[in-house]
Amino acid sequence: MADLPVAVVCVGMAGSGKTTFMQRINAHLHSKKQPPYVLNLDPAVLSVPFEANIDIRDSINYKEVMKQYHLGPNGGILTSLNLFATKVDQILALMEKRSRIPPDSKTRPPHHFLIDTPGQIEVFVWSASGSIILESLASSFPTVIAYIIDTPRTSSTSTFMSNMLYACSILYKTKLPMILVFNKTDVQDADFAKDWMTDFEKFQDALREEEAKGVFGGEGAGGGSGYMSSLLNSMSLVLEEFYSHLSMVAVSSTTGDGIDTFFEAVEEKRKEFNRDYKPELDKRKKQREEEKVATREQELTKVMHDLNVSAARRKPAANHEPDVDEDDEDLNDADQYPDEMDDEKSDDDLSSRYKAALRDAEGKGSTGKESFANYLASSQAIR
């Protein structure tokens, strides 16, 4: 796994600077002669300032989706993403093919896959298709989430806390290593964020300062009652453990400051993925496989039970001597009725044939996500 390219998935609130950041890291890798493989998963973006190797817009027309399914902008993005998720196996096949280019070939395999996501963060992070795409990626490549934060808009204790809670929810939803990217540091330094994340006292000082200035409001909404500051206070205590799992980098996508540090953090998270997350993912995959086998066995036992019952019902009839013409005797030949010659063997054969049939019914080598993809495809089609 160590030599596989790492997938960097950029998520962030609308306007946090995801696309500008993608453009910057893409240019940075090109300048290092390590061109990345780029995917754009935002179906609604009008133009992207970088060349995408795979672009959702090439296969899905977002405006047409809105028109055909009578959807608003967010529903349109979600449905486009659902439709795209049905192709996730093809996308992965392309990425895997790219990552296995032989070293003597003219084009070299990429070190990074860069993935831009829709501006409506919840559409990607909280949708079934977003989960399918992320899980599929993580089952094939080390995968890291880069959560882009608009630093100037996060400099008050309450907006900072809101953003951290959101990051926390993404971490627990995706269960993937995460880097907090404090962007736009050319406008606002991100030192305050580092202090607040590492030193609880400093966050408390900032809280007291804001309270004294009346930032939480003097009247109404519980602001002046000290409710807000005590809430933020206890939240920061809760989040202490969460901060320890994160890498934090300060960058400016405009000037390029901090981009080297970002890639150092990516390397660190790649190792973390292989060390901590991969075994957990494998465990979950194995569990799912075992559950599938158990369900199959259960179904098989039920089928066999039903067959035994019906066989038992038929048995008395079998005791009667059949009226057989002399000429028809060869019909009792073992070659003609091998199953009736040996009951035990017949049960085994039947059992294995049912097992095979159940496997076929599920589709050879199919995974849960493929089935879901089929489900999505069919549900889209019948709408």
Ligand SMILES: Nc1nc2c(ncn2[C@@H]2O[C@H](COP(=O)(O)OP(=O)(O)OP(=O)(O)O)[C@@H](O)[C@H]2O)c(=O)[nH]1
């Ligand atoms: N000063 C400064 N502005 C930035 C930086 N990064 C992005 N911006 C500006 O922030 C605005 C939003 O940037 P985008 O890259 O479009 O943000 P986005 O998150 O992709 O936006 P959506 O796709 O709408 O969600 C633009 O005006 C950018 O020029 C930065 O590092 N510094």
